Structure formats: C-alpha cells, structure tokens
Amino acid sequence: MTDITAESRPRLAPGVRLHFDRARDAWVLLAPERVLETEGPVQAVLSRCDGVRRFADIVAELARDFAADPAVIETDVREMLADLMGKRLVVIA
Amino acid sequence: MSAGDTLAAPQPVAAPVIRAPLGLLAELTHRCPLACPYCSNPLALEDRAGELDTAAWTRVFNEAAELGVLQTHLSGGEPLSRRDILALVAAAHDAGLYTNLITSAIGLDAARVAALRDAGLDHVQISLQDTVAGSADVIAGYDGAHARKLAAAAAVRDAGLALTVNAVIHRANIERLEAMVDMAAALGAGRVEVAHAQYYGWALRNRAALMPTRAQVEVATATLARLRESYDGRLVIDAVVPDYYARYPKPCMGGWASRSLNITPSGRALPCHAAETIPGLEFWNVRDHSVRDIWLHAPSFNAFRGTDWMAEPCRSCARRDVDFGGCRCQALAIAGDATATDPACALSPLHDHLLALAEADAQTAEIRYAYRGRREPAAG
Numbered sequence: 131m132t133d134i135t136a137e138s139r140p141r142l143a144p145g146v147r148l149h150f151d152r153a154r155d156a157w158v159l160l161a162p163e164r165v166l167e168t169e170g171p172v173q174a175v176l177s178r179c180d181g182v183r184r185f186a187d188i189v190a191e192l193a194r195d196f197a198a199d200p201a202v203i204e205t206d207v208r209e210m211l212a213d214l215m216g217k218r219l220v221v222i223a
Numbered sequence: 224m225s226a227g228d229t230l231a232a233p234q235p236v237a238a239p240v241i242r243a244p245l246g247l248l249a250e251l252t253h254r255c256p257l258a259c260p261y262c263s264n265p266l267a268l269e270d271r272a273g274e275l276d277t278a279a280w281t282r283v284f285n286e287a288a289e290l291g292v293l294q295t296h297l298s299g300g301e302p303l304s305r306r307d308i309l310a311l312v313a314a315a316h317d318a319g320l321y322t323n324l325i326t327s328a329i330g331l332d333a334a335r336v337a338a339l340r341d342a343g344l345d346h347v348q349i350s351l352q353d354t355v356a357g358s359a360d361v362i363a364g365y366d367g368a369h370a371r372k373l374a375a376a377a378a379v380r381d382a383g384l385a386l387t388v389n390a391v392i393h394r395a396n397i398e399r400l401e402a403m404v405d406m407a408a409a410l411g412a413g414r415v416e417v418a419h420a421q422y423y424g425w426a427l428r429n430r431a432a433l434m435p436t437r438a439q440v441e442v443a444t445a446t447l448a449r450l451r452e453s454y455d456g457r458l459v460i461d462a463v464v465p466d467y468y469a470r471y472p473k474p475c476m477g478g479w480a481s482r483s484l485n486i487t488p489s490g491r492a493l494p495c496h497a498a499e500t501i502p503g504l505e506f507w508n509v510r511d512h513s514v515r516d517i518w519l520h521a522p523s524f525n526a527f528r529g530t531d532w533m534a535e536p537c538r539s540c541a542r543r544d545v546d547f548g549g550c551r552c553q554a555l556a557i558a559g560d561a562t563a564t565d566p567a568c569a570l571s572p573l574h575d576h577l578l579a580l581a582e583a584d585a586q587t588a589e590i591r592y593a594y595r596g597r598r599e600p601a602a603g
Contacts, residue, residue: 145413147321147345151293152319154243160294162387162413163414217459
C-alpha cells in the first residue's frame with residue numbers, strides 16, 4: 131500500500147460516496163455492498179478527502195477547526211486513512 | 224436511529240422495533256441471454272408482459288429511499304435486457320439510491336457503460352463463470368460469453384466505474400478458484416465475490432452436477448484465506464460459504480426481513496430470492512401496496528421476522544441472534560418445514576442427512592446441466 135505523505139491527496143475510492151441518510155438523520159459512507167456509519171471525526175476527515183486537498187492541508191484545517199494540536203491530529207488522521215485505504219474506501223492520488 | 228423509532232410508532236409499545244431496510248434487490252426482468260444452471264431466479268420464470276413499467280419502478284425507488292433504503296441492486300435476469308435501463312438507473316439515482324448493476328455483461332460495450340455512468344450508476348458487478356473460456360461458456364450456456372465479459376470489464380474500468388467480479392463456485396470450476404480471484408484483480412476489480420453455489424431454484428435442481436466434494440471445499444476454504452492475506456488492501460474478497468459441509472448455518476439475509484427486500488419483475492415483494500417456495504406465505508405486490516406498507520405489514524415479511532417463530536433447538540440457542548436459525552427456504556427444501564432448524568446446522572436432526580446428500584451428489588460422475596429457462600437438459 132502506498133504511504134501517506136504530506137503531499138498525498140486522498141479521495142474516496144471509485145464506487146464510494148458520502149451520503150446524508152435522511153431516514154436515519156446521519157451521514158453514511160456507501161460502497162459496493164457496504165454501508166458504513168460515519169460519526170463526527172470520520173465525517174470531518176472524509177468530507178475533506180476530495181483529491182484536491184493535500185494530507186497536510188486536511189490536518190491543518192482540522193487542527194484549526196477543532197482547536198487541536200496538529201501533531202495529535204496528524205497521527206489520528208494518518209491512522210484513520212490507512213485503515214480506510216486498507217478497506218479500499220479511500221485512495222491517494 | 225430515528226428511522227427505527229419512526230417506523231415503530233404505529234406498532235404497540237411492546238412490539239419489537241422494525242428497522243428500515245438498507246438494500247433493495249430490483250429484479251427488473253427474468254429475461255437473460257445466459258442460462259447458468261445455478262441461477263437464483265425461480266424455476267417458473269416471469270414473462271416480459273408482466274414486468275413493471277418505468278413509472279412503477281420509479282415510484283418503487285422513491286418509496287424505498289423514503290423508507291430508508293440506501294442501495295439498490297439492479298438485477299434480473301439480465302437488467303440490460305430492459306430497453307429503459309438508462310431511465311431506471313437515472314430514476315434510482317435521482318431517488319438518492321446508490322445504484323449497483325448486477326449484469327452478465329452481455330451487451331455492455333464502452334458506449335453503454337459511459338451512458339450508464341452518466342445516468343448515475345455507482346457500481347457494476349459482472350459475473351465470471353470460469354477462467355477458461357470453453358468451460359465458462361458451457362456453464363453459461365452461451366458461446367462467446369466469456370470473451371465479451373472480459374471486454375466489458377475493461378470498459379467498466381476504463382470508464383472509472385467501480386467493478387466487482389462475482390464468481391459462483393461449483394464442481395466444474397472450484398479447482399480454479401485462485402485463478403478466478405487473480406483474474407478479477409487483473410481486470411481491475413476492487414472487489415470479488417467468491418460465492419459457493421446456494422442450492423435453491425435452478426441450483427437445487429442441478430445440485431448433483433454442481434456439488435463439489437468435501438475435500439475440494441476444504442482446499443477452496445484454505446486457498447481463500449491465503450488469498451485474503453495476499454490481496455489485503457488491494458482487493459476486497461467477500462465469500463458466500465458452502466453450507467452443506469458447514470457446522471453452523473449461514474445468517475441468511477442477515478435475518479428474515481431485517482436488512483433488505485427483493486422485488487420481482489412483476490412487482491411481488493419477497494423477503495428473499497427463494498421465499499416463494501415456502502407454501503402458505505402471502506406475498507404483496509408493489510402495484511397494490513407501498514414499499515413501506517409491505518416492509519411493515521406484509522404477512523410474508525412478518526412470518527419469520529425476529530425470533531418468536533423459532534422452535535427448539537433454535538429458540539434457546541446462544542447463536543439465535545447470530546445466524547437466525549439459518550435459512551427458512553433450505554429448512555423447507557430439506558426438512559419440509561420452514562420453521563425447522565436449517566439442516567446446515569449441526570444441531571439439526573437432519574444435519575447428517577444433508578451431508579450425505581452432498582457427498583452422494585459430489586460423486587455423480589457426469590456433469591449434466593438443466594439450463595435455466597431452457598427446455599431440455601444438455602450435456603455439459
């Protein structure tokens with residue numbers, strides 16, 4: 131699997147999209163034969179995985195929006211993205 | 224979740240919450256150019272004249288989405304046999320549904336792929352019968368099918384659409400399971416379904432020709448575990464287990480009327496593919512009832528919902544919320560009683576009988592298929 135660097139531009143894998151589920155009043159990630167609930171932090175990260183923002187941009191935005199330590203955010207987001215890439219839900223360009 | 228609360232509102236306070244379904248299998252037509260001997264369609268196929276029209280399906284998609292369905296699987300038969308397939312994809316997409324086309328890929332060229340993508344299609348699932356063209360075409364009952372599928376898979380990948388390869392596994396191809404997964408990866412699939420044949424409908428009729436030996440199944444299971452490791456992060460490998468040789472039954476449909484529903488070409492709403500084989504169930508039609516009304520109130524959906532219908536040994540079993548007593552249709556087919564424990568379960572008194580059926584079938588020397596939808600059995 132490709133390593134995530136500051137310059138990596140993560141985006142949702144083909145066939146994967148975020149969807150607001152009105153019936154359940156929650157964001158979900160829709161993928162082939164899979165539906166995943168996306169709670170607050172996951173949603174905050176995934177909504178920024180647009181293939182344009184760099185990993186470094188995403189970390190900076192989240193650190194600013196959540197008034198959190200960028201080093202902590204970077205570790206958490208890297209871990210989350212690695213997990214999502216392992217499940218083929220996110221790819222990096 | 225609020226959907227459960229909302230849906231539960233008309234029920235008595237003590238009634239269990241009926242959660243909204245996540246998936247809708249839309250069997251748009253039973254027409255298909257292929258004649259696979261394990262087809263999940265019923266033996267009595269519905270004809271074109273009885274099919275729901277574009278407007279009816281559009282209403283169904285909107286009602287399903289309103290109820291809480293998130294994904295629809297446009298299937299058949301061959302969904303591309305519908306002349307209005309682009310309109311149907313667009314209607315499902317416009318309803319807010321994730322749209323998955325389950326296709327033989329016959330008739331799927333680059334132009335059609337592009338048109339489907341532009342109509343809002345999210346994902347394509349193509350079936351492969353084997354890795355060897357000659358064998359694949361015999362299984363499909365269609366000369367040249369395999370070559371067309373490979374070309375169509377390339378077109379799907381080139382269009383940037385997500386691709387799943389579905390490989391139904393049985394005696395004629397089980398030795399090439401690894402090659403099937405490798406082929407799926409080479410075709411650019413992000414996901415492969417390794418689905419051991421499930422013995423209902425046409426597959427039940429053809430069980431003697433399809434059933435692998437226990438030794439083959441054990442090798443296949445070990446191979447799959449190894450492939451999952453080697454393809455980790457590159458290819459999602461989902462499996463449908465061969466339950467005749469299993470110890471525990473499969474959690475069929477994730478529980479009866481729990482997660483998804485099927486609608487047949489003529490609009491009959493079913494809790495699963497084979498539900499119509501169970502005598503005495505009352506099926507409602509989307510021509511007469513809304514999808515919501517069917518999900519909550521159709522007698523066939525409530526027949527085996529939850530665990531209240533269970534007899535022993537299921538009723539007091541620690542796994543009753545894990546595998547839901549297995550499959551009702553298999554209980555009917557083998558035990559003659561849809562409320563019985565699925566004979567795939569080691570706790571069923573018929574478990575040894577099921578195993579004996581499988582072992583006897585697997586020793587059948589000649590593979591001779593009754594092709595789906597064709598009159599005469601042909602040599603395979």
